Amino acid sequence: xxxxxxxxxxxxxxxxxxxxxxxxxxxxxxxxxxxxxxxxxxxxxxxxxxxxxxxxxxxxxxxxxxxxxxxxxxxxxxxxxxxxxxxxxxxxxxxxxxxxxxxxxxxxxxxxxxxxxxxxxxxxxxxxxxxxxxxxxxxxxxxxxxxxxxxxxxxxxxxxxxxxxxxxxxxxxxxxxxxxxxxxxxxxxxxxxxxxxxxxxxxxxxxxxxxxxxxxxxxxxxxxxxxxxxxxxxxxxxxxxxxxxxxxxxxxxxxxxxxxxxxxxxxxxxxxxxxxxxxxxxxxxxxxxxxxxxxxxxxxxxxxxxxxxxxxxxxxxxxxxxxxxxxxxxxxxxxxxxxxxxxxxxxxxxxxxxxxxxxxxx
Numbered sequence: 278x279x280x281x282x283x284x285x286x287x288x289x290x291x292x293x294x295x296x297x298x299x300x301x302x303x304x305x306x307x308x309x310x311x312x313x314x315x316x317x318x319x320x321x322x323x324x325x326x327x328x329x330x331x332x333x334x335x336x337x338x339x340x341x342x343x344x345x346x347x348x349x350x351x352x353x354x355x356x357x358x359x360x361x362x363x364x365x366x367x368x369x370x371x372x373x374x375x376x377x378x379x380x381x382x383x384x385x386x387x388x389x390x391x392x393x394x395x396x397x398x399x400x401x402x403x404x405x406x407x408x409x410x411x412x413x414x415x416x417x418x419x420x421x422x423x424x425x426x427x428x429x430x431x432x433x434x435x436x437x438x439x440x441x442x443x444x445x446x447x448x449x450x451x452x453x454x455x456x457x458x459x460x461x462x463x464x465x466x467x468x469x470x471x472x473x474x475x476x477x478x479x480x481x482x483x484x485x486x487x488x489x490x491x492x493x494x495x496x497x498x499x500x501x502x503x504x505x506x507x508x509x510x511x512x513x514x515x516x517x518x519x520x521x522x523x524x525x526x527x528x529x530x531x532x533x534x535x536x537x538x539x540x541x542x543x544x545x546x547x548x549x550x551x552x553x554x555x556x557x558x559x560x561x562x563x564x565x566x567x568x569x570x571x572x573x574x575x576x577x578x579x580x581x582x583x584x585x586x587x588x589x590x591x592x593x594x595x596x597x598x599x600x601x602x603x604x605x606x607x608x609x610x611x612x613x614x615x616x617x618x619x620x621x622x623x624x625x626x627x628x629x630x631x632x633x634x635x636x637x638x639x
Contacts, residue, residue, distance in 0.1 A: 279398055280380030283405035288373070290406075290622055291414040294629035295319070302634045314635040319369050321632065322639060324416030327353065331364045336502070341512045343503065347495055348450040349418035368416035375420035376413040380404055382427035383598060387605075389434060390567070399614050400605040406622040407601060409591040411629035412639050419596045422452045426573075427598055429458055433465045433484060433569065441484035449491020453509060454593065457576045458488040461569035520585030528582060548587035555581075555594040561603035570599040591628075592639050 295318055302315050314321045320328050323345065329338055331350035349368070356367040380401045387397035404410065404423070413420045429444035445462060448455035462484040469481045500506030514521045529552060532545040559578050563571035577597040581590055594600060608614040631637035 278377075278381060279384045280377055280401050280405075283402040284373075284377045284380055286622070287376075287405040287410060287625070288414055290626045291411045291629050294411070294626050295633050298630050298633035301630065306634055306636070315633055318633065319415045320365050321415065323418075324365075324368065327368055327416055327418065328365050331357070331368065340503070340508060341515070343499055343509045344453065344513045346418070346450055346452050346455070346509065348447060349421050352421075353416075365416065372416055372418075372420045373414060375424045376405075379413075379420055379424040379427055379598075382424060382431065383601070386427055386431050386434075387602065389431065396605055399608060400602055402614075402618055403604050403608075403621065404598065404601045406618055406625055407595045407604075408621055408624040408628055409595045409639060411625050411632065412592055414629075415639075417639075418451055419592065422448065422455060423596055423598055425451060425455070426458060429484070430461065430569070430598075433462060434567075436469070436481075438466075438480045438483050442487040445484050445487035446491040449488040449493075450495055451491075453492075453513070454577060454580060456488045456492040457573065457580065459485050460576045461573040462488070464569040464572045514584075519588055522583055523585045525579055525582035528585070528587065532587070545587045548590045551591045551594065552582060552587065555590075555600060558600045558603040561606060562599045565606050566599060566602060570602065573597065574599040574603075588638055 295315075298315050317325055326338075326342055326345050327350045330342060330345060330347070331354040335342055335347075349371070352371055353364055353368040356371060357364045360367050360370075383404055384397045384401050387393065387400050391397075405413070413423075425444050425448040429441050429448060432438070432441035432444060441462060445455075445458045448458050466481045466485055470478050496506040496509065499508055505511075513519055528545070529549070532549050532552075536546050536549060555578055559571070559574045562574040574597055578594060581587075581593040604617070608617045628637055628639070632639050
């Protein structure tokens with residue numbers, strides 16, 4: 278299986294980072310908050326929220342817990358029945374299984390689009406070793422979201438509207454950004470509405486509405502249960518998280534100004550290089566891949582940048598798999614590919630170590 282070597286390598290690096298974080302935390306950051314992150318290990322940060330949701334349900338948690346969509350914790354709770362009610366283990370196992378399947382799906386998608394085995398393998402390695410990809414080893418929903426997005430694209434490009442609708446609907450239940458899959462679906466579907474029998478044209482509309490329907494299913498339940506269907510989104514806009522809506526250009530210009538004036542301590546400045554890299558990769562997607570890929574990448578990046586705080590930008594950006602395809606397209610030679618992987622894998626290990634020590638929020 279083409280995805281296995283890169284998948285195993287990523288897990289070795291992340292587990293090495295977790296092992297290294299224990300002595301480093303004790304020596305350089307002897308704080309209880311840091312010790313807690315090390316103890317939580319692969320369930321640190323958002324993983325802890327998913328475990329609590331799966332174990333206790335949303336009603337037992339503070340309202341910010343509603344920003345975590347239900348598909349991943351629901352699956353974790355279901356699998357825990359077979360694992361002696363160990364929800365944490367279930368979530369980690371599922372996240373790693375979905376990461377493996379996402380790599381395999383991406384390999385198939387590239388072969389479907391380009392018929393290039395070397396490019397497909399490069400894409401799989403870059404997905405596994407992208408700097409934020411350590412979260413694919415943790416109890417995060419990203420691996421499931423990437424898998425569903427890849428499956429949806431495979432189905433869209435093959436004109437299998439029913440399967441694309443299933444993938445889109447589940448994506449809408451998996452993450453707040455899952456609804457964005459309606460955009461590439463519309464790009465693929467709209468040209469098909471000009472020809473063919475009416476029944477097929479109506480079927481082609483299903484993947485356009487499915488991600489929205491998945492999202493609305495969860496929001497409707499929140500509205501009935503908690504009185505405000507928009508809580509999953511408004512709870513994310515508080516100052517302690519990503520803040521309110523902001524013009525992406527204004528945010529980038531302001532952050533660049535802070536960098537020039539020496540405001541290195543501001544929360545957005547460390548994310549600025551990644552924002553610029555992601556913008557460059559999105560341009561590559563738009564130039565070298567079909568329009569639906571570019572539309573998905575642009576929409577994801579615009580939404581990720583449209584906040585007052587750019588926290589978790591790297592995770593949001595690189596979870597958009599067309600960005601990974603752009604990077605794989607640029608690293609055309611074997612030497613360049615090895616250099617990029619070495620740098621990327623090193624950064625992933627560093628970021629994972631900082632995450633386990635409580636110094637970086639993924």
